Amino acid sequence: MAPNTEALALEQVTEYFEKLAIDGTDKYVVFPNVSLEPLEPFEHQDPGHLADPTKTSILEQAESVVTLTPHIGTEIHGLQLSKLTEQQKNDLALLVEERGVVFFKNQDISTKQLVDLGKHYGPLHHHPVGGHEEDSQYAMSIYSDSRFASKFRAGQNSQPAASTLHSDITFEKQPAGITFLKLELVPKTGGDTIWYSAYEAYDRLSPALQRFLEGLRATHQGDIFEHYSKFAGIPLRREVPQDTTHPVVRTHPVTGWKSLFVQPGFTRSIVGLRKHESDALLKLLYEHLGGGYDFQVRYKWGANDVAIWDNRVTNHCAIPDYQSNEKRYGFRVTSTAEAPYFDPKSKSRRQDLEEAQKY
């Protein structure tokens, strides 16, 4: 039965959401009604610091490496994430941090193995609302089929996809770093994902606007998950922080490069500006991001592909264009990283590469 969320009583929806079998897999998604403690601060140790700058263990041992666009996205063929050595795990961190997103085709890695791999990159995030696989709270389900389509895609169909452009969980004080998504069921056509380089987004702004933005902070809110929890009758497992601010331009701890760290998904205002100033500036920046056709990569998924991106330096949006009778299932493993900071001495990616004559 395909429930229409709006028409259902909350009680029924809650029951519906307790445990959901994913057709076409042997998996169940659960939405446990548990109360989680607030996240504790931690000191982030980035494995990218341990990488070999040439990243040979990945780039030379793959069967082939495809640079998908000049600014973002690399596709790796012929390596299984389930079998990485310690050196490869560290080199992978640096590759993702430099390239923004890296794709591994047709992976045999299990949920448990991907969760274990994710832990190498930082403490894993347990989402306050998102359903997760029955066997792991750290494998957040990304799901859509005829039962879920109306609920999960409602709203998305009535607005431009770019308005859902986001970096994951930036409402947290220490938001996501390296993040994995494995898609196990993919629609026959459609359901691509687009990633945008926030390094290049910064580099495309005029020096005058760059200087203006540097040192500013913006508020980030996870209110959509609170609404979503009420709307869909899913328990809110942890309070979402209400007072998070992050720098508008942040410095990456490993590459040292600056990136533009605002997005329509979770950023709400720029601290210190009047509301109409903040709204106008964010609108300008969101148009700049969403219109970045020449600093994005659009990925056409194959079954069991894994995308690995650095949420500190990219934004992404899923494209909900497939038919509602199509199934799309995957799970995300999200490592968390440092509290975002801006180092006034840091360089932009373009400046650094130009100086090294690599641009």
Ligand SMILES: O=C(O)CCC(=O)C(=O)O
């Ligand atoms: O479904 C997708 O392609 C991406 C969903 C998403 O935003 C995520 O996994 O963080």
Ligand SMILES: [Fe+2]
């Ligand atoms: Fe996301």
